[in-house]
Amino acid sequence: MRSVxxxxxxxxxxxxxxxxxxxxxxxxxxxxxxxxxPKILILxxxxxxxxxxxxxxxxxxxxxxxDIAASRRATTSTLAAAADLSxxxxxxxxxxHRPGLFDEAGRLMLKNLxxxxxxxxxxxxxxxxxxxAKQLYRWLYGTxxxxxxxxxxxxxxxxxxxxxxxKVFSGASLEGGLQLQSVHTARDGTRKLVxxxxxxxxxxxxxxxxxxxxxxxxxxxxxxxENLRYTACLSTQVGCAMNCQFCYTGRMGLxxxxxxxxxxxxxxxxxxYLAEQSVPIRIANIVFMGMGEPLHNYDSVMATIEILATGxxxxxxxxxxxxxxxxPEMRKFIAAGTAKLAVSLHATTDExxxxxxxxxxxYPLDQxxxxxxxxxxxxxxxxxxxxxxxxxxxAGVNDTLEDAQRLLAxxxxxxxxxxxxxxxxxxxxxxxxxxxxxVRAFRGVFLTAGRPCTVxxxxxxxxxxxxxxxxxxxxxxxxxxxxxxxxxxxxxxxxTGAGTVATPLVMAGETGSGCCGGN
Ligand code: SAH
Numbered sequence: 001m002r003s004v005x006x007x008x009x010x011x012x013x014x015x016x017x018x019x020x021x022x023x024x025x026x027x028x029x030x031x032x033x034x035x036x037x038p039k040i041l042i043l044x045x046x047x048x049x050x051x052x053x054x055x056x057x058x059x060x061x062x063x064x065x066x067d068i069a070a071s072r073r074a075t076t077s078t079l080a081a082a083a084d085l086s087x088x089x090x091x092x093x094x095x096x097h098r099p100g101l102f103d104e105a106g107r108l109m110l111k112n113l114x115x116x117x118x119x120x121x122x123x124x125x126x127x128x129x130x131x132x133a134k135q136l137y138r139w140l141y142g143t144x145x146x147x148x149x150x151x152x153x154x155x156x157x158x159x160x161x162x163x164x165x166x167k168v169f170s171g172a173s174l175e176g177g178l179q180l181q182s183v184h185t186a187r188d189g190t191r192k193l194v195x196x197x198x199x200x201x202x203x204x205x206x207x208x209x210x211x212x213x214x215x216x217x218x219x220x221x222x223x224x225x226e227n228l229r230y231t232a233c234l235s236t237q238v239g240c241a242m243n244c245q246f247c248y249t250g251r252m253g254l255x256x257x258x259x260x261x262x263x264x265x266x267x268x269x270x271x272x273y274l275a276e277q278s279v280p281i282r283i284a285n286i287v288f289m290g291m292g293e294p295l296h297n298y299d300s301v302m303a304t305i306e307i308l309a310t311g312x313x314x315x316x317x318x319x320x321x322x323x324x325x326x327x328p329e330m331r332k333f334i335a336a337g338t339a340k341l342a343v344s345l346h347a348t349t350d351e352x353x354x355x356x357x358x359x360x361x362x363y364p365l366d367q368x369x370x371x372x373x374x375x376x377x378x379x380x381x382x383x384x385x386x387x388x389x390x391x392x393x394x395a396g397v398n399d400t401l402e403d404a405q406r407l408l409a410x411x412x413x414x415x416x417x418x419x420x421x422x423x424x425x426x427x428x429x430x431x432x433x434x435x436x437x438x439v440r441a442f443r444g445v446f447l448t449a450g451r452p453c454t455v456x457x458x459x460x461x462x463x464x465x466x467x468x469x470x471x472x473x474x475x476x477x478x479x480x481x482x483x484x485x486x487x488x489x490x491x492x493x494x495x496t497g498a499g500t501v502a503t504p505l506v507m508a509g510e511t512g513s514g515c516c517g518g519n
Contacts, residue, residue: 093120098299100177100259104199107173111140111261111268114306126167135160140174141311144275146268148174176265178213180273189219189227190460192470193270197238197262209256211238211475214291215266216465217274217283230274231285234266236301237292239471242324243480244344245356246394247468248426249291252476258292260303267312286314288321289342291470295321295329305339316340317384327363327371334375342388342419343372347398348406351486356397358483365410372414381415389414390456392421392468393434393442397489400438404445411451418446418453424466430482 095101095117103109113121119133126132135158139147147153150165160168168174178195185191195213216233239252270283286308288294294301301321308314319339323330334341345368347353353360360368376387389411393399411418420443423433434442439455446453458466473479484490 093117093124095120095303098260098303099257100261100300103173103175103177105173107171109173109175109177109259109261110136110168111174111176111264111307112259112303114303115310117303121172125171126164128164128167132160132164136168137311141268141307142313144271146272150174175261176268177259177262178265178269180269181212183273184463184465186460186463186465188459190463190465191217192460192463192465193217193266193273195266195269197256209238211252211255211472213238213258213262213266214465214470215270216290216460216470217270218459219281220285227281229282229284230270231287232267232270232283233287233290234263234304235290235292235470236263236288236294236297239476240292241296242293243358243483244324244346244468245358245483246392246423246429246431248429248464248473249468249471251428251473251479252471253478253480254292254296255476257297257300260300260307263300263304264307264312267308267314271312284314285318286320287342288319293324293326295323295326295333298329298332302333302336302338309338320388322388322390324357324359325363325368326359327367330368331371331375334371340388342390343368344390344392345407346390346392348403348410352398352489355483355485355489356394369410369414372416376415378413378415386415386417389416389418390421391418392423393439394423395432395434395438397431397485399434399442401441401445404442408445408449408451418451419456420453421456422458424458424461424469426464426469 095113098112101108101112108121110118110121115133115137118137119130122128122133122136123130136150139145139150139153139158145152150160150168153159175198177198179198180193181196182194183191184194193215195215197209197211197213213235215235218231218233219227220229220231221227235258237257238255240247240249241254242250243253244250267283267286274281274283288301305316305319305321308319309316316339320342321333321339322342322344323333324344330341330343344357345353346357347360348365350360350364353365372387376385389407391398391407407418420439422439423431425431425433443453443455460466461469464470
């Protein structure tokens with residue numbers, strides 16, 4: 001194993017602002033008031049945090065915060081003040097509903113914004129034209145400089161004016177909310193980047209969150225083993241609420257949603273890191289297959305996709321969002337058509353899927369596959385507009401020839417590519433990897449029928465960097481429960497440990513480990 005440890009050396013310049021619109025000046029005053037920590041501000045922050053950590057709808061967070069304050073018997077005057085302050089932070093931009101926009105100093109983190117949003121901010125706050133936003137966007141993402149502050153553009157014809165710098169410094173930040181901590185390189189060249197969450201100890205977007213964020217760079221090689229490009233596997237949450245039984249991250253439960261800035265920063269930092277290491281290979285593909293359920297953090301992920309495509313110039317066809325099958329969000333995602341979709345099916349009967357992918361109890365197979373049939377009808381297939389169906393092969397659970405035949409039939413009218421995943425084990429799992437022979441036979445059923453079927457082999461598993469191996473269950477105060485398998489399977493699993501699990505059958509969301517697995 002090779003590991004490299006990094007240390008933080010970040011400071012942010014702050015200057016007084018002049019000539020800003022009134023609402024923003026009031027926010028600045030609010031910020032300075034915050035430093036002296038009057039009780040009301042602390043109360044507002046605490047209740048807002050409470051609202052966010054309880055996964056309330058972002059747009060209701062503040063009014064909910066005030067309700068919570070009320071339920072905690074705050075005084076009338078405190079509540080009046082809270083209501084007044086809430087008017088300062090009520091949505092004033094089209095993006096104001098997204099959570100985690102501000103850092104611990106109350107500055108807007110500009111990496112949360114898509115280009116149109118940055119234009120909106122530049123115009124209304126800094127009185128700057130759209131071209132200034134484009135210029136900033138290019139420096140943040142497009143110049144291979146990935147600037148951390150505006151001074152880094154000095155000396156260039158495209159440098160920023162002192163006035164603009166001062167406006168940005170006083171109300172905004174170019175930070176991504178992550179700090180690269182270490183890099184672990186596996187034998188096959190897969191690199192796992194581990195990030196600390198900035199602001200976790202203060203009041204920033206990661207407030208109160210323990211744990212780290214992990215991003216994996218997977219080398220894509222040609223037939224002669226030459227590394228041609230990287231696929232970056234991004235995390236969207238710390239932990240995950242879905243409780244898929246074979247997934248290590250799922251054991252953690254959900255600890256936090258990442259902000260757009262924190263998801264985007266994973267790619268920015270990965271590019272910085274490769275450049276610093278003089279690795280000439282580019283990141284060409286993005287998969288949302290790291291920690292978390294991307295569609296359970298929908299708004300932040302959708303904004304991220306825009307920034308990846310328009311700022312970091314990644315092809316939308318090479319961005320894949322993998323979902324456990326949250327049907328309403330999945331339909332919205334398909335309708336938006338901004339990136340490609342992969343669906344984690346993993347079972348061919350509700351009985352088995354209810355067990356290994358408990359989200360199935362809320363969105364059973366007929367609903368999930370029905371939505372895919374509508375959106376990707378085989379008889380109207382066109383080009384590369386197909387969905388990827390992911391299927392992890394678990395010995396004795398879902399890897400028989402009958403399973404293969406059922407999967408073939410269930411997906412025959414869906415324009416899809418079936419991607420079989422080799423199981424990556426982790427400590428304490430009752431599941432086992434299917435034998436190579438079973439994988440070959442399973443795939444053979446598809447090839448015989450003339451249907452495409454690929455096998456995703458394990459990469460980076462000696463460094464716990466493979467699919468479903470990210471995170472650290474020890475960081476979780478209440479790990480998610482293992483569920484009881486169906487009786488017929490328990491018998492088949494005797495000796496693996498799964499048949500002896502005695503925990504009562506519960507939904508992910510009923511465990512207190514995070515929010516509902518089927519939201
Ligand atoms: N929440 C998303 C992303 C999960 S990670 C989803 O469910 O699709 C990406 C893929 O890895 C998913 O298909 C997931 O089910 C699979 N996976 C999880 N744990 C795994 C493991 N231990 N071995 C192999 N694949 C795993």
